[in-house]
Amino acid sequence: MVKVKTVYICNSCAYETPKWAGKCPECGSWNSFEETEIRPSQQQKGASREHNSPRLLSEGTDTPDIRIVSGINEFDRVLGGGVFPGSVSLIAGDPGIGKSTLLLQVSGEFVKKNKKVLYVSAEESFRQIRGRAKRLELIDFPLPLLVETELEEILFQIEQQDPDVVIIDSIQAVFSQNVSGAPGNVSQIRECSSRLFRTAKEKGWSLFLVGHITKEGSIAGPKILEHMVDVVIYFEGDSLYQYRILRSLKNRYGPTHELGLFLMDQEGLKEVQNPSQLFISHTEEIRTGASITCSFEGSRPILVEVQALVSRTNYGIPQRTVSGFDQKKLALILAILEKHCGLNFSFYDVFIKIAGGLRIDDPGIDLSIAAAIHSSLVNQPLEAKAVFIGEIGLNGDVRPVSQMDRRIEEAVKLGFNRVFMPEINLHKIKKIGVDQIHSIKTISALINQKNSHQRTRVSETL
Ligand SMILES: Nc1ncnc2c1ncn2[C@@H]1O[C@H](COP(=O)(O)OP(=O)(O)O)[C@@H](O)[C@H]1O
Ligand SMILES: [Mg+2]
Known part of the structure; x- marks a missing residue:
């Protein structure tokens, strides 16, 4: 019989403790602990230990910084000149700001450049996304779309497809069989993102995770989500204005505080050529x-x-x-x-x-x-x-x-x-x-x- 372990995880910082506490000793939040069952995964149980040893920096060979470029300049620049192969990026923003639109457009551009893309939607139906693709004039391009919420199935399908770029829309809607709780709770987000992250790094996929924002303006889910990923990008805007701003807050492969500017209209997001105007x-x-x-x-x-x-x-x-x-x-x-x-x-x-x-x-x-x-x-x-x-x-x-x-x-x-x-x-x-x-x-x-x-x-x- 599989032994089920119960732990308490802080909703705001993901601090883990075997006993419930009113106040998190790590981040000081009150009443933030949530009981979570953790079942050991099959891989963890059977995995034999592989040893690693340090290498001298001088031993390595120079590899050219070849990026996957979408051709949407405002997007590429914020990432530091295109997507770094094998990087994991988190794109966060308010609901309805245009995250799915942006990533569908970017996926379309990648497909036009003969890159293999897999768009995984855990939130919207095939019909909804097809409708959006039609509006964005991307319907004629061979862009594979997977509508799935279960992490294990998503990982299986990504391995089958072996794409260059994977989009997970959104990380809060994905759930794993290995942990209890509804999609979007802290332990689910933690488990799903860390397994996606590990697999992406192993296989060399460039991964984009879409993340929702809480009312307070931070990414919903544990802070470790931000610490773990290579790039954190916020997609911002005001419902009163047409323009949208892409802003990098963390980037292991490029500069931060870079802005990308877009205008949202019927046909999707358009780049702003002259922001000063x-x-x-x-x-x-x-x-x-x-x-x-x-x-x-x-x-x-x-x-x-x-x-x-x-x-x-x-x-x-x-x-x-x-x-x-x-x-x-x-x-x-x-x-x-x-x-x-x-x-x-x-x-x-x-x-x-x-x-x-x-x-x-x-x-x-x-x-x-x-x-x-x-x-x-x-x-x-x-x-x-x-x-x-x-x-x-x-x-x-x-x-x-x-x-x-x-x-x-x-x-x-x-x-x-x-x-x-x-x-x-x-x-x-x-x-x-x-x-x-x-x-x-x-x-x-x-x-x-x-x-x-x-x-x-x-x-x-x-
Ligand atoms: N038929 C439409 N015509 C024009 N704009 C639309 C249409 N449908 C959606 N939009 C725009 O797209 C936005 C939703 O974008 P979406 O990519 O779904 O956001 P997110 O994924 O961030 O929740 C809406 O707020 C609206 O501005
Ligand atoms: Mg969306």
């Missing part, structure tokens, strides 16, 4: 509280518009609302403006938004945020065709940012010809068709050089 609406018009900056995302500069609204507060505690970057950054910039520029926001609500719904972590947008806030506060538009690039230090210094010449090049390409930038970056940049470069040493130099009379007006209203 997407995020800045009006290059000619000058508006109060709006400033343009150039953020560096992965290997690419993207122009974005920062919008600020500073208005008199109606509440006891003034509101601070941010969309598109870290809330703490706004508190910091306001504190710097108060301390070093003599402004006072105690009686003002401040709302800041990166236009278009993009999320940015690049510190190079600080100067632009400060400029937009000041412009809204004094009710005066910023100069037309100007970009603001620079990080602001706690002492009010405008600090240098990386890749300044490429940022300026991008701005010039879109018709901007006035650049406000850190003085320290000046010696590094080649002057690339910019009419005016304003080198800014401190934030107070930027704020105070502008309209000192308006500042008086502000203090009068306080």
Whole structure:
């Protein structure tokens, strides 16, 4: 008789313990343990031990970095120049964001390039996916589709087909006979992903796992899922906007924080050729509280518009609302403006938004945020065709940012010809068709050089 072992596994970090506990000693989550039966698998029982020994690095031979390229540039670039053969990637995103659409399109491109692909759907029926393929004009290509939820059968079928690329849509819908519990619970995800991972590595398949996201925005399932895979990619977007962003968070074979941009329409996802044009609406018009900056995302500069609204507060505690970057950054910039520029926001609500719904972590947008806030506060538009690039230090210094010449090049390409930038970056940049470069040493130099009379007006209203 097979002896069944029972363990308790933490839902959030997959910590394993033989006894139930209220609080996970590993991650501190409360009430997160779930009882799970683990039956020893046939392979584990009968496997004889094979020994391994260390090798000298100098012994190895160089193998060329040959990638499987889909031809969809935005997708290939995020992966670091195509799919690394034998890599395991996790593509995570909200339901309905377009993960299945993207991977079906990518599969179609691989098939067109004579690669063997197997698309495993554990969520949708053959009819549904056929309908999608028809809409994406992929119906005439020989793309094998397996509709299956049981891991053992999936592994058997993949071995039969021996494809180059396998897509599992989604990992939360697959279940294994070896562990108890419904598909999607932590032990199922852990078992299914680790067995798929091991087999893919053994056989050299490139594997894509689709993962769902919880309400809190993290990948549903144990954290080890993210630690285990080679590449973690998030597919993001806002239901109000048409565009979708592919963002790499972890990549063992390429750079991280790379962005891939797509537009979703009836015929599927289309690559965005010129992202800067997407995020800045009006290059000619000058508006109060709006400033343009150039953020560096992965290997690419993207122009974005920062919008600020500073208005008199109606509440006891003034509101601070941010969309598109870290809330703490706004508190910091306001504190710097108060301390070093003599402004006072105690009686003002401040709302800041990166236009278009993009999320940015690049510190190079600080100067632009400060400029937009000041412009809204004094009710005066910023100069037309100007970009603001620079990080602001706690002492009010405008600090240098990386890749300044490429940022300026991008701005010039879109018709901007006035650049406000850190003085320290000046010696590094080649002057690339910019009419005016304003080198800014401190934030107070930027704020105070502008309209000192308006500042008086502000203090009068306080
Ligand atoms: N008939 C259609 N016409 C246009 N867009 C569609 C159609 N069907 C689905 N979509 C788009 O595709 C999205 C669903 O994509 P899907 O790949 O199924 O998402 P996911 O796999 O991430 O849940 C929908 O949110 C919608 O934007
Ligand atoms: Mg789907």
